[in-house]
Amino acid sequence: MDSLSNVLRDTHSRNLSAYRRLLSDIVSTTPQTNCVFWDIVVVTAGDHQQQVVYERQIDRMLDLKRIPTQAKYHVIEDPPGSKIGSGGSTFLVMAKLSNLYSHDYLSTARVLLIHAGGYSTRLPHVSARADSQDGIQVLDLKLALYLHLLESMPPGVFLTSADGIELFSSKLPFPSEPKPYTITALAHPSSTWIGSTHGVYLLQDPEGRILEDMKLEPKDQSALLLKCQQFLHKPSLDVMQNTPNVIHNHSTIGKNDVVYTDSCYYFDPQTAKIMANTYKSLDAECDLEAWADILCFQDQFSLISTTSTTPSPHSRGRQIVKRAFQESGVELDVMVLNASKFYHLGTMQEFLEGTCTDLPFMAELNIRNRDAGIAIVGSLPPLDSIGGESPNDENKFRSVGATAHIHPPVYIENSSIPSSVSIHPHSIIVDSDLQPDAVVPRDTCIFTLQLQEHEFVTFTFSVKDDMKRAVGTNVRADTILQELKIFERVPITAILPFGNLPPPELTVSGLSLWTAPVFEIARTKQESICLALDRLDRIRRCLAEGEKKSERAVVNVEVGGHAKPMIVGWTSLNVAARRAREY
Structure with a gap:
């Protein structure tokens, strides 16, 4: 491990020790610690089924004393049939909290908001399961992750996502002066390639504080609070190169082309109140993103004008947010954290890397x-x-x-x-x-869902599959199955069991691996796994055409001495995810 990884590991270890002391105080008649903790913890949910599952699991963790009991926990679902996105959900949560608690209480409370709503098509083995990890099994990690920041954090809301892990350290105490009407975003040093897939901050640093801090060893680096001139969402390399002061070239200390990228952010109670009051103005289809559509409020694009062109709900929502923040004088500050790393576990490949092969990440998290x-x-x-x-x-x-x-x-x-x-x-x-x-072929993701007492389905995908990639609307109905690919290049027609007709829904264009009902339902879990292994065998044979067929075949003709499993139905991943949660 390098010196930065050592610093981050030690910081996380201290956070874990403090977290364990908090948990030990739950069962102790004489608490031994003065560790600070959140007053309110909110987890968002995409629908009512997800809310019920999250609430059930949080209640279980509280009963088992696996999470601190001094916080008030809430799971807040998006409105039924809406598409408000994580940004709209942020405004919704602020409105809900303002109805649940008094103004005086929220003015002194510290709130952790974890965005975990919806079904991630990029992590199907996580989001589709009824005991989803995306919001709950990562909860105890998130509760421990920011304890060192919480020691000096003023009242307000700290917003984070369930699929990101932020590790950071500061020799000096984190800035703690309350700043009304301010959003304070955490920023991490990243390559320009990483910057092109994230948000990038254009910072005001006339005194060169960033470079001076970067020259220090990680153990001596401290959080720097700077003004943000502009927030750039997923800028291209050309945009970054042509925007002065976005790229920090520290070639004199061996660090070339560094940009500062987004992760979590904090906002004060006054800004939270603005969000609460603004929520009722947002459209149910605004689909706002909590980073791209909120942190860009300083941009100089014009507000909505009275023209004949009707803006989309998303465009209108962005404008409403911008107007609300600008008219109230909200500012964007950035806490630069040179001694930090941000890990995104939002895809199957990133998930594998983080849990199996990224040695610095694994060492930093112990x-x-x-x-x-x-x-x-x-x-x-x-x-x-x-x-x-x-x-x-x-x-x-x-x-x-x-x-x-x-x-x-x-x-x-x-x-x-x-x-x-x-x-x-x-x-x-x-x-x-x-x-x-x-x-099991390379690059395989295989997982099982229970839909009813006697209904199971086992899904198989490639970890490289694009679950949302849909067959075009101009494709003929009789060729849809041929055009829809699994394992990147295997037609769906190749995975259907011989002699089984596809369900009639497959004549509809616009299907994707997320929505296509091409997965067999069986009466038992083991029978559904058998069907899935047969499916993998057909996929392997298809992939091996034209290559040396050296791999042995999967033998799934019989299960426990009985005939091949009976297919009792078909389902898609999105439908199965909902049914599994309902069950």
Whole structure:
């Protein structure tokens, strides 16, 4: 590990120690710590089913004393049938809190807002499952992650996302002076390539404080509070190069072309009140993003004019937010954190990298895998596993055969893997008990959902698949199945079981892997897994055409001595996700 990783690991370890002291005080008659904690914790949900699941799991964690009980926890769902996005949800949460609590209380409260609503098509094995990790299983990590910042944070709201992990340190105390009508965003040094996929801050630094701090060792670097001149959302390299002072070239200290990118941000109670009052003006279809559409309020684009052209709900929402902030004099400050890293686990490939192969990330979070590149975890790990290895490690997963052929990186959760199974690299296996001699191709994501008491479906995708990529509307109905691809280049026609007609919904254009009902429903979990392994075998054969077919075939003709499983229905991933949550 380099010196920065060491600093971040030590900081996170201190946060975890403080968090454990908070938890120990729950069961102690004589509390031993004065650790500060959040007054209110809010998790957002995309719909009512997701809200119910999140609330049930938070209640369970509170009953088990796995999260601090001194905070007030809320799960707030988006309005039914709406599409307000994480930005609209932020305004909704502020409105809800203003109705639940008095102005005086909110003026002194510190609120953690975790955006976890909706179903992520980029992490289907997470978002589709009824015990979704995207908002809840990451909750205890998020509660611990910012404790060092909370020590000096004034009252207000700290906003973060469920799929991002921010590690940062500061030698001097974090800026703590309350600043009314101000949004304060955290900024991390990044490459220009990273900047092109995130938000980038144009900072006012006439005294060269950033360079002076960058010259220091990570252990001596401190948070710098600077004014933000402009927020650029996913700027191209040309835009960054042609915008003065966006790129920081510290070639004299061996750091070239650094930009400062977004992650979390804080806003004060007065700004929260503006959001609460503005929410009722937003359209139910505004689809605002909590970063791109909120932090850009300083931009100089014109406000809505009275022309014959009707702006979209999204454009109108951006304008409403901009007007509300500008008329109230809201400013954007940036807390520059040179001793920091931001990790995004928003795609299947990023998920695999973070849990299996990114050694600095794993070291900084004190994550230790028993075997290099192979993560084996349970669906609800013991509390003490959030910062290190659990003493009950053998109980964290169903079973993995000692001689199973597992080629890292591989992520296995709540699954049984017999010794004769072969799992190829870059694969994710969740809630799936594989049968003997099964072969999982490289880049596979396989997971099982229970829809009803006797209805199960096991999905298979490539970790590289674009789940939202839809077949064009100009494609003929009889060729839709041929045009829709799985594992990047395998036609859906190749994965359908022989002799089974596709459901009639497949004649509709615009289908994607997220919406296409091409996955078989079985009566038992094991039968659904058998159908999925057969499907993987057909995919492997299709991918192997024209290449050496050296891999052995998966044998799934019989399950437990019985005939091949009966298909009792078909489903798509988006429908199955809703049904699993309802169940």
